[in-house]
Amino acid sequence: MISLTIPCAREELADVAAGDSVLLSGTLHSARDAAHARFAETIAAGGQLPFDMRDQVIYFVGPTPARPGRAIGSAGPTTASRMDPYSPLLIERGLAGMIGKGRRSPEVKASMLEHGCVYFGAIEGTAALLARCVTHSETIAYEDLGSEAVRRMQVTDFPVMVVNDLAGGDLYEQGPAQWRRTR
Amino acid sequence: MPPPPVAEPRHVDVAVVKDRVRELCISANHELRHDHLQAIARAVERERSSVGREVLCRLLENAEVSRSDRVAFCQDTGYAVVFLDVGQDVRFVGGDLNTAIDEGVAEGYREGFLRASLVRSPVDRRNTGDNTPAFVYVNLVPGDGVRLTLLVKGAGCDNMSALRMLTPAEGVGAMKEFVVETIERAGPSASPPVTVGIGLGGTFERAALLAKRALTRPSGEPHPDPEIAALEQELLEAINATGIGPAGFGGTVTAFAVHVETFPTHIAAFPVAINLDCHSHRVREIEL
Numbered sequence: 079m080i081s082l083t084i085p086c087a088r089e090e091l092a093d094v095a096a097g098d099s100v101l102l103s104g105t106l107h108s109a110r111d112a113a114h115a116r117f118a119e120t121i122a123a124g125g126q127l128p129f130d131m132r133d134q135v136i137y138f139v140g141p142t143p144a145r146p147g148r149a150i151g152s153a154g155p156t157t158a159s160r161m162d163p164y165s166p167l168l169i170e171r172g173l174a175g176m177i178g179k180g181r182r183s184p185e186v187k188a189s190m191l192e193h194g195c196v197y198f199g200a201i202e203g204t205a206a207l208l209a210r211c212v213t214h215s216e217t218i219a220y221e222d223l224g225s226e227a228v229r230r231m232q233v234t235d236f237p238v239m240v241v242n243d244l245a246g247g248d249l250y251e252q253g254p255a256q257w258r259r260t261r
Numbered sequence: 262m263p264p265p266p267v268a269e270p271r272h273v274d275v276a277v278v279k280d281r282v283r284e285l286c287i288s289a290n291h292e293l294r295h296d297h298l299q300a301i302a303r304a305v306e307r308e309r310s311s312v313g314r315e316v317l318c319r320l321l322e323n324a325e326v327s328r329s330d331r332v333a334f335c336q337d338t339g340y341a342v343v344f345l346d347v348g349q350d351v352r353f354v355g356g357d358l359n360t361a362i363d364e365g366v367a368e369g370y371r372e373g374f375l376r377a378s379l380v381r382s383p384v385d386r387r388n389t390g391d392n393t394p395a396f397v398y399v400n401l402v403p404g405d406g407v408r409l410t411l412l413v414k415g416a417g418c419d420n421m422s423a424l425r426m427l428t429p430a431e432g433v434g435a436m437k438e439f440v441v442e443t444i445e446r447a448g449p450s451a452s453p454p455v456t457v458g459i460g461l462g463g464t465f466e467r468a469a470l471l472a473k474r475a476l477t478r479p480s481g482e483p484h485p486d487p488e489i490a491a492l493e494q495e496l497l498e499a500i501n502a503t504g505i506g507p508a509g510f511g512g513t514v515t516a517f518a519v520h521v522e523t524f525p526t527h528i529a530a531f532p533v534a535i536n537l538d539c540h541s542h543r544v545r546e547i548e549l
Contacts, residue, residue, distance in 0.1 A: 097312075112386070140337075140376065140378075142332065142333050142336050142374055142375055145330075145332065151336065152332050152334065154337075156337065157417045179508070180449045181448055181450065199449070199508065199510070202417065202452045202508075202541075203335050203452055203540045204320065204323040205333065205336040206323050206330060207323045224390075252511070253312070253504075254448075254504040256504065256511050257309070257511050257513055258504030
């Protein structure tokens with residue numbers, strides 16, 4: 079099992095390959111549809127993003143409300159393709175990784191290869207398990223968006239699979255191809 | 262001659278409906294139903310990919326944790342779809358039925374620490390704050406019973422659903438192709454293994470409703486008509502031959518079950534609706 083600490087220099091990501099199981103520890107930033115729309119507006123207006131993208135990992139998640147005494151509610155990944163129109167803007171600014179579920183567009187994959195960004199898949203439907211890996215969470219921007227606000231989360235051994243690596247590998251193509259039966 | 266006796270309507274207090282809806286919203290989101298847990302356990306036996314088996318075991322582990330921690334097993338606690346089969350001899354008393362259902366949803370989502378995931382309009386996208394409104398479908402039936410079926414539906418898999426108006430000449434063959442094409446297009450985004458609800462026939466809107474209702478059948482229970490049951494089995498095998506597998510990481514179990522419902526249709530028409538439900542399959546059914 080491979081372990082990575084986030085933030086993570088892009089050079090360290092060169093060794094992970096599509097299909098690898100990885101445990102992430104350190105800092106993750108949550109952002110999904112509405113937060114990404116605001117990132118794009120901010121960039122278009124020449125403003126400052128709520129955090130520096132360099133070497134960071136964005137987790138596409140909108141958690142449930144936390145029970146008292148808990149760091150976070152249930153927190154599984156949402157469909158990444160809805161963030162496709164925005165992701166290249168962040169990858170260009172140094173984003174090292176993204177966590178979600180589902181395929182990315184050719185444009186996003188090209189941007190990831192060009193700049194050196196890895197896409198990780200987490201298992202949706204394991205939101206209660208994943209929440210146990212989150213030790214701390216604080217909202218750092220867009221509080222008015224509720225569940226869609228940007229959070230800085232501290233995680234320990236957060237389990238993901240490498241979907242798109244820096245060599246062009248794609249688990250969502252390679253995995254099913256191994257098991258497809260022609261009809 | 263005296264008029265024939267008229268049956269007294271059975272009174273059902275909407276406060277009872279509200280309470281049941283509240284309880285069901287919480288239990289549906291915190292506890293994966295027994296038949297679906299069994300479907301996952303059977304899939305562990307059937308899945309040939311080791312990565313796929315690991316994903317399925319994680320789902321079972323997650324169900325244990327959500328039950329013991331009393332948290333949602335999926336963060337997308339979805340929208341509340343309520344099917345009400347109402348006996349025509351029933352009268353709802355004590356207030357407005359739709360308001361009572363919405364209050365039940367709002368209380369359940371608040372008390373169960375569930376996510377408010379609805380916006381009041383797709384145009385302005387402002388969150389309603391309490392996960393209302395519910396999506397209520399009332400069906401009048403004979404008698405004085407009330408059956409309430411709650412389906413908690415995530416958007417990831419609803420987004421991957423599809424409807425097509427085929428022609429009679431395209432027929433059953435094109436329908437099967439359309440089903441597999443929809444599953445391939447959805448791939449990992451619908452959070453496989455999925456439950457597939459298919460509505461065949463009716464009208465444009467009836468086909469979609471049939472597909473959604475089909476999801477509420479106990480997991481894997483075959484259609485009573487043997488011809489339709491055989492079609493369900495054939496489609497399930499074709500879907501599992503795609504190799505998409507659990508979480509889309511590759512494997513032999515892409516769907517747990519295919520449920521088909523049919524309805525009479527026009528001589529010119531062959532409506533087909535396909536509604537996907539992710540592996541967090543949340544259904545509750547009660548009699549009031």
